[in-house]
Amino acid sequence: MRLSRYFLPVLKENPAEAQIVSHRYMLRAGMIKQQAAGIYSWLPLGYRVLKRIEQIVHEEQARAGHIPLLMPTLQPADLWRESGRYDDYGQEMLRITDRQKREMLYGPTNEEMITDIFRSHVSSYKDLPLTLYHIQWKFRDEMRPRFGVMRGREFLMKDGYNFDVDKAAALHAYNRHMVSYLRTYERMGLTAIPMRADSGPIGGDDTHEFLVLAATGESEVFYDSAVTELKLGSREVDYDDREAVAAVCAEFTTLYARTDETHDAALFETIPEERRKSARGIEVGQIFYFGTKYSEAMGATVVTPDGSRVPVEMGSHGIGVSRLLGAIIEANHDDKGIIWPEGVTPFAVGIVNLKQGDTATDSACAALYQALTAKGLEPLYDDRDERAGAKFATMDLIGLPWRITVGPRGLGNGVVELTSRRTGVSEEMSLEMAVDRVVQIYAEIA
Ligand SMILES: Nc1ncnc2c1ncn2[C@@H]1O[C@H](COP(=O)(O)OP(=O)(O)O)[C@@H](O)[C@H]1O
Numbered sequence: 464m465r466l467s468r469y470f471l472p473v474l475k476e477n478p479a480e481a482q483i484v485s486h487r488y489m490l491r492a493g494m495i496k497q498q499a500a501g502i503y504s505w506l507p508l509g510y511r512v513l514k515r516i517e518q519i520v521h522e523e524q525a526r527a528g529h530i531p532l533l534m535p536t537l538q539p540a541d542l543w544r545e546s547g548r549y550d551d552y553g554q555e556m557l558r559i560t561d562r563q564k565r566e567m568l569y570g571p572t573n574e575e576m577i578t579d580i581f582r583s584h585v586s587s588y589k590d591l592p593l594t595l596y597h598i599q600w601k602f603r604d605e606m607r608p609r610f611g612v613m614r615g616r617e618f619l620m621k622d623g624y625n626f627d628v629d630k631a632a633a634l635h636a637y638n639r640h641m642v643s644y645l646r647t648y649e650r651m652g653l654t655a656i657p658m659r660a661d662s663g664p665i666g667g668d669d670t671h672e673f674l675v676l677a678a679t680g681e682s683e684v685f686y687d688s689a690v691t692e693l694k695l696g697s698r699e700v701d702y703d704d705r706e707a708v709a710a711v712c713a714e715f716t717t718l719y720a721r722t723d724e725t726h727d728a729a730l731f732e733t734i735p736e737e738r739r740k741s742a743r744g745i746e747v748g749q750i751f752y753f754g755t756k757y758s759e760a761m762g763a764t765v766v767t768p769d770g771s772r773v774p775v776e777m778g779s780h781g782i783g784v785s786r787l788l789g790a791i792i793e794a795n796h797d798d799k800g801i802i803w804p805e806g807v808t809p810f811a812v813g814i815v816n817l818k819q820g821d822t823a824t825d826s827a828c829a830a831l832y833q834a835l836t837a838k839g840l841e842p843l844y845d846d847r848d849e850r851a852g853a854k855f856a857t858m859d860l861i862g863l864p865w866r867i868t869v870g871p872r873g874l875g876n877g878v879v880e881l882t883s884r885r886t887g888v889s890e891e892m893s894l895e896m897a898v899d900r901v902v903q904i905y906a907e908i909a
């Protein structure tokens with residue numbers, strides 16, 4: 464992409480309405496535009512990151528054997544009357560009446576609809592296990608939408624639902640989700656800690672929230688600092704192997720890590736003092752085992768191997784896709800702007816032409832662009848007729864992890880400059896070498 468032909472409406476001034484850094488940078492970098500309280504347009508740069516995040520979610524769900532589909536945003540109220548939640552949900556639900564006077568709603572979540580799909584088509588244990596998920600817009604009429612995409616009213620969520628013949632199988636699905644989520648967040652450059660959460664009125668203790676530590680987080684969290692050292696890394700996990708998957712979950716959930724809702728002060732005191740931490744966290748996902756709550760209410764049953772008929776065992780599992788942009792920026796920025804992890808960056812590398820219109824510089828930039836594109840990487844080429852300082856400021860603000868700077872002086876010595884956005888360290892090298900280095904960096908995270 465050439466910046467001269469792109470749509471990147473960066474703001475020079477800090478927008479007054481933004482209280483936290485991620486919101487400020489998303490507005491300043493031209494990623495989003497607010498259209499109403501808690502409702503945003505995704506401008507091209509923000510849209511690219513959103514799509515990257517979706518892509519990683521899809522890839523990791525596929526690895527776990529979960530199947531994508533797409534349910535609508537609008538749902539009939541009657542489905543929610545079957546579960547009893549139509550009245551319970553209260554003011555957070557946006558209710559709509561169509562021209563036939565039918566009551567509809569903009570879905571805040573999809574347990575009822577997925578259960579309806581299931582009961583229409585599945586009736587035997589032979590079709591289980593089954594996990595279906597989608598990535599779809601949700602609407603919750605939050606009392607206080609704030610912090611940009613962090614707490615929106617319209618927001619994008621991945622929500623998945625498992626259907627299993629018995630509790631043991633459903634808990635394996637729960638564990639599969641935990642491992643797939645750990646991998647998902649790590650690929651986005653995040654440390655998201657699974658913390659035991661409060662299951663609320665449903666009961667049972669099988670729910671975990673995934674929290675990214677950040678000073679601006681809305682949740683208060685307590686944890687053993689050793690938990691932040693845990694990494695899934697590149698190890699292969701066989702998602703069909705119940706023991707292996709459960710062992711990974713045990714590794715990540717044995718150390719103390721809880722939100723204020725489940726915090727146990729006495730238990731916390733047993734951790735060595737220097738490892739006892741309290742902090743703020745951003746909830747980027749939640750997994751939930753709830754058994755037969757919806758299947759019983761809605762008559763979703765399956766025939767078991769011994770011929771009896773039982774309500775299907777279920778759970779639901781969500782990732783805050785649009786919130787993740789905010790969380791990633793909260794965890795990765797400096798005073799100049801965003802610092803995207805390679806896994807989610809909107810463009811792999813920025814090319815800065817220090818002397819637009821200079822024949823040798825222009826053609827070196829064009830060659831660089833070509834070479835990177837041929838290797839499957841997408842560069843953002845700043846080919847505008849602007850001062851070097853302004854070009855650097857834009858690149859720093861939008862946060863591409865790598866920048867290649869091309870100017871007449873360097874080219875005279877046969878070099879360009881490769882700069883890491885994270886460390887600020889620049890190295891001179893041949894154009895070919897710079898391409899190889901960037902290609903290798905992205906090959907390593909693939
Ligand atoms: N208002 C919102 N704006 C942006 N993301 C949200 C919002 N509400 C929930 N999410 C994201 O969706 C994920 C799954 O939602 P869920 O756990 O049902 O929400 P909640 O914890 O608010 O009840 C959450 O972990 C969070 O990351």
Ligand SMILES: [Mg+2]
Nearest residue numbers: 672746748749
């Ligand atoms: Mg939650």
